[in-house]
Amino acid sequence: MEKFSDRYLNYFADGRIPRGKSFLWPVWVWEVLAPDSTRTKLNLFQRTILGLINAGRPNPEEIAEWLGIEKEMVLYIIACQLQPNGWLDKNGKLTETGLGLLENDLDVRRSLTTAYVFQDAISGKLWPRVAHSLSDVEPESTTSKGTLVFMANRETGWQEEPYVVQCQSSQPERPPIRTLCKAIQQGNNAIHNQKVRGEVFDTTAQEFRPDEIDYIDEKPFKAYVFGWVIDDKTQYWTVTDPIAISSSADYLRKDVFLQAQNNRVFAGRLSKFIGQAPEKETWEEMNRRLAAEVDFKTFANFKNIERIPNLSDYLGALLRREQLLIETGDDDYIRFEDCDDIITQAQKVYECCFKWMLDEWPSPSKSFIKNNWKRDDVRNALEVLGEHWLSANDIENLANIKPGSIHYAAMSEDHSTSLRPLIAACIFIQQYHEEHPLIKFTADELAISSILRIANIRNESAAHASGKKTDKEIALECAKITTQWVEILLGKIE
Known part of the structure; x- marks a missing residue:
């Protein structure tokens, strides 16, 4: 693939190069005029x-x-x-x-001054940063493999060989002035906040008036901007702010996640930070690493997860347990509570999702089910309402739930009830909503039998001190079924 640009910008000059894995990120640069x-x-x-x-x-x-x-x-x-x-x-x-x-x-x-706004060439988003100059750098040489070599510190001879993130990006349309102003104002806020904290890398950084700006050129120019993936005490790893205003760039971290997922070479360079367990690590280091890996999976595989309140927390707990169990070798001692906890976390994920459905698509009537119904009444209703998703065994299972429990699951504000009544309540209520997520599922996708099996495993082993223990294979299978189910659900609500 042809290189995006031969122009390189580095805002971490003068010996301030971060210690981490460097990369060059492609951007379109808009040159504007703005009052100081x-x-x-x-x-x-x-x-x-x-x-x-x-x-x-x-x-x-x-x-x-x-x-x-x-x-x-x-x-x-x-x-x-x-x-x-x-x-x-x-x-x-x-x-x-x-x-x-x-x-x-x-x-x-x-007396307007020049400012520069950066548009991500991969995502198309404007970065919430503004620069008052362009910090051009030139490579010193190129290795036999085509890798660019930059001199990071001439006194020490420290060199950087950044990974060049490639992309195919056609020239974007000029952003509306309002969008440009918003990016400049966000850049101003970042400068102000860092000055208040006393953490600005570039002491010459200045704010710009966003209410009176104009483009100098109708077209942007291409460039690469230096960035680094570095250690972080709270997030395990983070991305440096390419414009060197703040210590890290949350606005770019997700895009680096996605780029690493789709590019094995780039992911390999970041393996120190993502997805590779050190030979020796403390308990605290292990948990920080697992949290970072879970963040990676959540960003990359579970789009729209923020639509369902608390789901990222419950799913994160499940993914961390799953990863910990995966890393446990067959010859290592496996604690049964780790396996049981995966089942517990899986059930919490399902409960969270079905509770959300009941909140978003509530029952329009309190009389959708009668308290005086017998088991046969519940079963007959489920045969009709759940004919697309429920097997005969599923219907018999759910028909054992008392009508009052199903009613409480649907009508209670906190839905303080277990998984099976929540599933039954959603089956009853989906008939009232044309956009209900259940309607978009096939029987195989909804997999009610698998969900009820997980609930049954938890009841037998994890919940009641029965003496039954969940083995590793079953625990990992349940985790896989649950995460795949969540991914399907999130795809239905896009």
């Missing part, structure tokens, strides 16, 4: 109101129409901002201070 926010005190509304009053147009209704806001907002700005600051007198006339401030603001807007 450090040289003016007026925002857009304040400046416009002062300017119109100074031009002999003080009518609040006319000003409001000009700005596209309510008249009351104009009166509020005048009474609570412009007059208390001494920029307008009590008669609504500009004071000398106000006139001087307005003239200074006009001078600032006449």
Whole structure:
């Protein structure tokens, strides 16, 4: 594949190179003109109101129409901002201070400064960062394998051989000014927050006025920006901020996850941080690594997981247990409680999902099931309502649930009940909602028999001190069934 660009930017120059695995990330760079926010005190509304009053147009209704806001907002700005600051007198006339401030603001807007906004060439998203310069670097050489070599520190001879992330990206359309302003404002916020914390890498970083910007060129130019995957105390690993404003870039971490999933070579370079257990690690290090791996799986394989409250927590607990059990060799001692806990966590995942369905698609009537129904009544209803998903054994299993338990599962605000009544309640209620997720499942996908089997295993071994123990193979099988089921569910609600 042809290289995306021959231009390279590194905002970690002057011996500040992070210790980690370096990469070059492809971006489109938009060059814009923006006023320097450090040289003016007026925002857009304040400046416009002062300017119109100074031009002999003080009518609040006319000003409001000009700005596209309510008249009351104009009166509020005048009474609570412009007059208390001494920029307008009590008669609504500009004071000398106000006139001087307005003239200074006009001078600032006449002397615009250049800013650069970065658009991710892979995801197409604008980074929430803005730079006041371009930090170009050139490779020193190229290895026999075609790897670029950059001099990171000439005094020590430290070299960097970054992994070049390739992509095929056609030139994007110019982002709307509003979208561009949002990115610049987010960049300003990052600079401000880091200055407050005293953690800014680049002390010359400056904020920009996002309300008056313009493009210099109609077209962006291509470039690669240096980034590093580094150790992190809380997340096990993180990604450096390519523009070197903050210590890490949460906005890029997910994209690095996905790129590693789809690129074995890139994933191999990150194996120190993702997916490879060190030969020796403490209990704390192991748990941080497992948490990082679970994050990776969650980001990469479970899109829309945030749609279901608490699911990421329950699924994360299951994935961590699963990974720990996978890493346990056949000759190693396997604690039965680790196997049992996988079953428990799997059931919690299902309970979370079915509770969410009952919240999102509730019963329109309290009388969807009668408390005086007998077992045959419940079974007959399930035969009709669940004919697409339930086997004969499933129907017999669920028919044993008392009608009151099914009613409570559906109508209780906290749904404080077990898995089987939740499943039955969803079967009863799906008939009232055309967009209910269950309707989109095939019988094989919904796999009610497998879910009920997991519930039965938990009841026999994990829940009641029965003396029965779950072995490793069954535990891993249940984990696999559960994670695949969640992935299917999330795909149904896109």
